[in-house]
Amino acid sequence: MNPLLSRPQVTAILAISLDGRLARAQTPGERIASRYDFQHLEQQVAQVDAVLFGATTLRMGGTAMRLQSPHLIAEREHQGRSPQPLQIVCSASGELDPNLPFFRQPIPRALLTTEKGASRWQGSTAFDHCWCAGVEEIDWPQAFRHLQGAGIQTLAVLGGGQLLASLLHIGAVDELWLTLCPLLLGSAAPSLYPAGLEFAGTLTLLNVLPVGNEVYLHYRLHYYA
Template sequence: MSRETTSPQRPQTTAILAVSLDGKLASASAQGDRIASAYDFQHLEEHVAQADAVLFGATTLRLGGTAMRLQSPSLIQQRLRAGKPPQPLQIVCSASGDLDLALPFFQQPIPRALVTTETGQARWQGSSAFDYCWCADRPHWDWSWVLGQIATVGIQRLAVLGGGHLFASLLQVQAIDELWLTVCPLMLGSSAPSLMPLKECTSPTMTLVSAVPVGDEVYLHYRLGYGEDKGTMIET
């Protein structure tokens, strides 16, 4: 793998997430299950259709087992008419690279990529499971380099789908440009996984673009701006 010290401009990055009223991403007892409505799934799929790639963490993959593959024929045709492949590149982030090849993810008809460490990369040496494998420890985890490498394969628009650790990582290095947040009408409690699993976090400036109620859910769209960078986290 190439280890250049410079990287091109990163993709435009949009996080698309659903949270409970107490800021949780999933039920502690049923992680991997969606907490939002069928309408929210349609909303999510429409945003994924606009992206060149989707980025998600290892925990999200292990719990759900699959990628966010487009299912709508009309959205797939829309991409084909725009000269894009039928499915966006699906990028999983795992420092360990410890992913079960039996997961349905590896049987889905999608392009796949892995962001990992040298140790994780060694697990997949000689495997054709991933179209791309980017080693992010240079010697420390370097999101700027990773996002630059993602840009080199033609990814201009990147959708971030979770989980909380990945979202926090990118937020801390000022790499989330927009946030679509679905607020769901339920409380999940302190043991449920959080949108922001950090004890301390430098909050970006968030400009509200729109707030649309649909049924009992509210769809919030923010543009983000940043101050001083405080650090990062990675998924294992």
């Protein structure tokens, strides 16, 4: 990706099993990490202007990661920010069930999609923003222009693996938080590393924190020029 392209500061935050899986094969929408990890994730989400996640993650889980801690919400309001970050779902197809609980959550919502996907939501008020970037595939430079136009300077990417892989491929993830969970979920479970994942760069470990049987890893990513 053109290093001069302006985009938000992007931090990805995910929990994985020891064999790099994101969820159980039998319950693909269920969280695999501890209650502590939920608090860690909430802390990260509280710091950003917007959250981005893939359509499969939403289809499986049904909801967005909404801030629940009154303390974190009050802190944002004290800083003059909106109580909740904007929740952006990325879907090329736009095929999302409007009956998902996500659409009833008290949060601001956006859809990042293609011309094809946007046509499904024409005239709908389900999303506060419907951003069209690309005809059939997401054109990321155009997508980032939409985000910047909405004043989004910091973005948390919460997965899943496909979305993260597209952003790694174009060199658009600055920091990565990985929670290593004490599980081996097997090859049928959804993976953090989808086929074709390409990452041309290196990672610097910023911090490592063991909590119970989990390990919290914080990296900064550097891309080859």
